[in-house]
Amino acid sequence: MINLSEKKEHLIEVKNVQRIFSMGEVEVQALKGANLTIDEGEFVVILGPSGSGKTTLLNQIGGIDTPTSGEVIVDGKNITDYSSDELTEHRRDTIGWIFQFFNLIPSLTASENVGLALEMAEDMEDWEIRAQEALALVGLGDKGDRFPAQLSGGEQQRVAIARALVKKPKIIVADEPTGNLDWKTGLEVAQVMKNLNQEEGITFAVVSHDISISEMANQVLYMHDGLIYDKPQSAESAPSAKKVVTE
Numbered sequence: 001m002i003n004l005s006e007k008k009e010h011l012i013e014v015k016n017v018q019r020i021f022s023m024g025e026v027e028v029q030a031l032k033g034a035n036l037t038i039d040e041g042e043f044v045v046i047l048g049p050s051g052s053g054k055t056t057l058l059n060q061i062g063g064i065d066t067p068t069s070g071e072v073i074v075d076g077k078n079i080t081d082y083s084s085d086e087l088t089e090h091r092r093d094t095i096g097w098i099f100q101f102f103n104l105i106p107s108l109t110a111s112e113n114v115g116l117a118l119e120m121a122e123d124m125e126d127w128e129i130r131a132q133e134a135l136a137l138v139g140l141g142d143k144g145d146r147f148p149a150q151l152s153g154g155e156q157q158r159v160a161i162a163r164a165l166v167k168k169p170k171i172i173v174a175d176e177p178t179g180n181l182d183w184k185t186g187l188e189v190a191q192v193m194k195n196l197n198q199e200e201g202i203t204f205a206v207v208s209h210d211i212s213i214s215e216m217a218n219q220v221l222y223m224h225d226g227l228i229y230d231k232p233q234s235a236e237s238a239p240s241a242k243k244v245v246t247e
């Protein structure tokens with residue numbers, strides 16, 4: 001039992017996480033002892049050069065991959081110790097994912113694409129109403145019957161956001177969510193995410209190079225060579241340095 005009188009725990013804690021990929025003789029140290037804490041309701045942006053370990057980090061939080069050493073604690077549970085069944089449950093119930101390429105199924109309507117997340121969770125009750133509600137939250141209440149090819153890039157990404165949020169996850173993890181969109185459309189998609197953060201209380205961990213997204217963050221983290229810093233470590237991530245908001 002959680003003792004409610006105790007100080008509130010962080011929603012996400014990554015503690016000294018290493019992730020080593022072994023490929024024959026060669027070892028790649030993607031994470032070298034990464035640490036971070038994210039509290040409930042935060043909107044956290046992670047910046048860093050290609051290959052610095054950002055996706056590997058999100059995969060640890062999202063239960064897609066497990067650390068070589070260290071601990072990942074999400075919502076008070078040490079997921080490092082999880083069995084594969086427990087990890088499946090974690091991916092399904094606690095985390096919503098948004099990717100750079102929207103990964104919508106072309107032969108399904110927007111509403112059916114969103115409903116698919118419920119079907120996969122074997123939680124189909126009232127799926128059409130819930131899909132419709134999720135689409136309304138991202139401003140697509142009137143476009144549920146459209147197929148992906150009948151939607152703009154920004155609208156397709158908003159369908160993908162609706163698909164991530166229809167299960168009402170505590171946390172949404174996004175890997176370059178605006179990387180495939182022009183600046184203006186990216187800003188609209190970023191604003192949809194920020195609204196969900198503020199109105200629905202969903203915690204966001206977002207990997208992005210997009211300045212408009214880092215401006216929305218209440219914590220900006222910088223990855224460099226498998227480690228996480230609170231200040232930029234390389235010229236590539238430096239332009240956003242002035243955007244850091246300290247609490």
Ligand SMILES: Nc1ncnc2c1ncn2[C@@H]1O[C@H](COP(=O)(O)OP(=O)(O)OP(=O)(O)O)[C@@H](O)[C@H]1O
Pocket residue numbers: 021023028029030048049050051052053054055056057
């Ligand atoms: N499954 C894997 N097997 C072997 N090496 C991997 C694997 N996944 C990632 N790596 C390596 O780990 C390092 C970190 O990769 P990661 O994908 O986390 O970087 P990233 O910061 O997300 O980069 P990008 O901005 O290009 O997406 C890289 O050197 C990559 O080649």
Ligand SMILES: [Mg+2]
Pocket residue numbers: 054055056175
């Ligand atoms: Mg990546």
